Amino acid sequence: MDTDDEFRISPPHRELLDQILDKWSLSVLNELCERPCRFNELRRAIPQVTQKSLTSTLRRLERNGVVEREVVSTRPVAVRYRITPLGKTLRPPIDVLLAWASQNMPAITRAREEFDTREEETGF
Amino acid sequence: MDTDDEFRISPPHRELLDQILDKWSLSVLNELCERPCRFNELRRAIPQVTQKSLTSTLRRLERNGVVEREVVSTRPVAVRYRITPLGKTLRPPIDVLLAWASQNMPAITRAREEFDTREEETGF
DNA sequence: CAGGATCCAACGGGATACTG
DNA sequence: CAGTATCCCGTTGGATCCTG
Numbered sequence: 001m002d003t004d005d006e007f008r009i010s011p012p013h014r015e016l017l018d019q020i021l022d023k024w025s026l027s028v029l030n031e032l033c034e035r036p037c038r039f040n041e042l043r044r045a046i047p048q049v050t051q052k053s054l055t056s057t058l059r060r061l062e063r064n065g066v067v068e069r070e071v072v073s074t075r076p077v078a079v080r081y082r083i084t085p086l087g088k089t090l091r092p093p094i095d096v097l098l099a100w101a102s103q104n105m106p107a108i109t110r111a112r113e114e115f116d117t118r119e120e121e122t123g124f
Numbered sequence: 125m126d127t128d129d130e131f132r133i134s135p136p137h138r139e140l141l142d143q144i145l146d147k148w149s150l151s152v153l154n155e156l157c158e159r160p161c162r163f164n165e166l167r168r169a170i171p172q173v174t175q176k177s178l179t180s181t182l183r184r185l186e187r188n189g190v191v192e193r194e195v196v197s198t199r200p201v202a203v204r205y206r207i208t209p210l211g212k213t214l215r216p217p218i219d220v221l222l223a224w225a226s227q228n229m230p231a232i233t234r235a236r237e238e239f240d241t242r243e244e245e246t247g248f
Numbered sequence: 249c250a251g252g253a254t255c256c257a258a259c260g261g262g263a264t265a266c267t268g
Numbered sequence: 269c270a271g272t273a274t275c276c277c278g279t280t281g282g283a284t285c286c287t288g
Contacts, residue, residue, distance in 0.1 A: 065235025077271095179250085
């Protein structure tokens with residue numbers, strides 16, 4: 001009876017999604033899907049991200065095995081980030097999600113406007 | 125040439141995903157996909173959520189048009205939350221995502237362990 | 249029952265300065 | 269170049285008390 005009552009989304013799943021779908025991860029993955037990038041290339045590609053956030057995002061993605069970090073020992077050092085095979089498998093789910101977002105953005109915008117005007121009338 | 129260089133994920137998409145894939149939204153949507161629920165039913169169904177977080181989550185989902193709020197004027201009042209047609213269209217994308225998570229959880233767990241032990245060796 | 253209001257601690261994220 | 273280290277602040281989230 002309690003078979004799936006405790007089931008839900010499960011904290012591990014939740015945590016995983018948090019780590020991979022967070023603010024900058026999608027942009028980074030998007031970028032790395034097209035080509036390997038160096039640190040500052042990524043910064044330029046995603047202008048709004050700060051160095052700190054980019055660093056922690058990359059670390060997180062690396063830890064979860066979807067991004068790979070390769071240090072080229074030149075002078076000065078170069079670091080090359082690339083997507084892993086595991087990381088590539090993320091494309092389809094993400095694309096499905098983004099497709100959903102694109103398709104339903106108009107409906108959602110309308111819903112928001114309705115909601116907001118309803119709030120104004122009621123709230124005041 | 126700069127055709128899709130500025131493209132990326134677009135803030136609206138990003139914001140949308142933030143509002144719908146956040147910590148509690150998935151659990152709530154999951155619950156409401158099965159049946160309409162009252163406020164305290166949801167609290168019981170998702171024990172870890174606080175009243176405050178549940179309230180704001182429901183408001184957000186309502187504003188985005190994926191959840192509907194119906195007030196039944198009894199004594200005391202009852203409030204019934206249900207998923208909207210738009211909300212139902214979220215199922216497939218979410219399921220794809222969760223399927224990915226389930227399938228790759230082992231690989232990810234391994235990646236994390238490897239990363240963490242590598243860190244220990246290097247860090248210290 | 250279904251929240252609103254408030255207080256507070258923790259965390260993420262930005263800005264800045266510095267390093268191998 | 270690719271970060272690390274610090275400071276700082278705004279937002280998030282929990283806990284608690286209160287209400288129509």
